[in-house]
Amino acid sequence: MMIIGMGVVTFIPRMLPFIMFRGKELPPFLQGVLKNVPYATLGALIFPAVLYIQEDIWYGVIGALAAFAVAFLGANVIVVVMGSIAVLSAYSLFF
Amino acid sequence: MSMNQGTEFKKGLQAGISIAIGYVPIALTFGLLAKTTGLSIGETVMMSMIVFAGASQYMSLSLIALGTGILEIILTTFIVNIRHFLMAASLNEKVELDRVFNRIVYSFGITDETFSVAATQPGKLTTGYMFGLNLISYASWVMGSGIGFAIGAGLPETLQQSMSIALYAMFIGLLVPSMKQGVKVVFLAALAACFNTVFTMTEWLSTGWAIVAATLLSAVLVELVELIKKKGKVTGVE
Numbered sequence: 477m478m479i480i481g482m483g484v485v486t487f488i489p490r491m492l493p494f495i496m497f498r499g500k501e502l503p504p505f506l507q508g509v510l511k512n513v514p515y516a517t518l519g520a521l522i523f524p525a526v527l528y529i530q531e532d533i534w535y536g537v538i539g540a541l542a543a544f545a546v547a548f549l550g551a552n553v554i555v556v557v558m559g560s561i562a563v564l565s566a567y568s569l570f571f
Numbered sequence: 572m573s574m575n576q577g578t579e580f581k582k583g584l585q586a587g588i589s590i591a592i593g594y595v596p597i598a599l600t601f602g603l604l605a606k607t608t609g610l611s612i613g614e615t616v617m618m619s620m621i622v623f624a625g626a627s628q629y630m631s632l633s634l635i636a637l638g639t640g641i642l643e644i645i646l647t648t649f650i651v652n653i654r655h656f657l658m659a660a661s662l663n664e665k666v667e668l669d670r671v672f673n674r675i676v677y678s679f680g681i682t683d684e685t686f687s688v689a690a691t692q693p694g695k696l697t698t699g700y701m702f703g704l705n706l707i708s709y710a711s712w713v714m715g716s717g718i719g720f721a722i723g724a725g726l727p728e729t730l731q732q733s734m735s736i737a738l739y740a741m742f743i744g745l746l747v748p749s750m751k752q753g754v755k756v757v758f759l760a761a762l763a764a765c766f767n768t769v770f771t772m773t774e775w776l777s778t779g780w781a782i783v784a785a786t787l788l789s790a791v792l793v794e795l796v797e798l799i800k801k802k803g804k805v806t807g808v809e
Contacts, residue, residue: 477641478631478641478644478645479614479617479618479621479622480621481641481644481645481648482618482621482622482627482628482631482644482645482648483621483622485645485646485648485649485652486622486623486624486627486648486649486652486655487678487679488649489649489652489653489654489655489656489659490652490655490656490658490659490678490679490681491659491675491678491679492656492659493656493659493660493662493663493678494659494663494671494674494675494678495671495675497660497663497664498663498671498674499668502664505794505798507664508794508797508798509787509790509791509794510660510661510664510790511661511664512755512759512789512790512793512794513657513658513660513661513690513786513790514661514686514687514690514691515746515749515755515756515759515760515763516759516760516762516763516785516786516787516789516790516793517654517657517658517683517686517687517690517763517782517786518687518691518742518745518746518760518763519746519759519760519761519762519763519764519767519785519789520763520764520766520767520781520782520785520786520789521683521687521742521782522739522742522743522746522760522764523764523767523768524764524767524768524771524772525739526736526739529735529736529739530732530735535732535735535736536736536739539736539739539740540736540739540740540743542740543736543739543740543743543744544743544747546744547743547744547746547747547748548747548751550748551744552744553589553688553741553744553745554588554589554592555744556589556740556741556743556744557589557592557593557737557740557741557744558592559740560736560737560740560743561733561734561736561737561740562733564732564733564736565729565730565733567733568729568732568733569729
């Protein structure tokens with residue numbers, strides 16, 4: 477009962493825009509804002525939450541910097557993920 | 572559906588591999604915590620199947636443990652997940668035209684992670700791609716929850732710790748290539764990160780609302796600045 481309720485209220489916001497804005501041409505300004513949303517979302521999802529993944533704040537800092545470095549070199553996303561996991565495994569071995 | 576939906580589906584599955592890597596340890600832990608909270612394995616797997624939203628599922632466990640009422644738990648879930656409205660509206664602009672039924676089906680799979688991967692993909696998104704991406708993410712989440720409950724343990728402590736970076740590393744891996752293409756992306760992400768930090772540190776807003784507010788503010792502000800710059804150029808010519 478509770479689980480179904482949780483499912484319904486989670487599904488509604490996910491599904492509604494696809495029905496509300498179906499085949500509609502939104503005003504250019506709004507289209508521009510919606511195009512910006514992914515990058516703004518990524519910024520907000522990463523920071524500050526990444527600092528709190530472990531009690532040791534350096535954990536998140538080092539992991540994020542490693543990911544940034546690997547990504548900046550042009551690596552594929554999976555390589556970025558594996559790379560930062562590897563760096564943090566090494567870090568937790570030594571500290 | 573067109574002939575190439577099969578390859579598009581495979582592309583989606585591939586793009587979802589990093590999500591699955593990130594979901595498995597979190598799902599295992601969720602299964603384990605659900606067990607200690609007193610849920611049955613059926614309830615645990617059903618919650619992952621029906622809700623499919625990590626943060627709110629974790630939150631519901633702590634609320635259940637506190638003896639919170641059903642309505643309050645449902646309301647909290649709604650508030651935490653309302654950010655997906657913004658993401659769905661953004662994706663709606665980017666997906667190819669298709670039957671509304673297909674769109675409603677894949678909209679069920681919109682999470683922070685599937686959205687981030689899909690939205691940073693160049694060009695239009697096909698239905699096949701969306702199904703592939705969501706399926707691998709969904710499967711890893713549901714199976715991980717069940718396995719976590721069944722074996723009653725997560726991954727070894729050190730591995731679990733290092734893997735807690737996985738989804739953030741993925742977000743960074745998705746963001747950086749776009750940042751290289753233009754300073755606008757850098758501003759959008761940095762501004763949203765700043766707003767989000769202020770909102771959460773000052774405890775003005777709960778995490779769910781903070782992400783919505785920070786995203787909207789940053790997206791609107793950057794768009795306004797761009798509009799003003801464009802107008803300036805036009806009047807400059809005149």
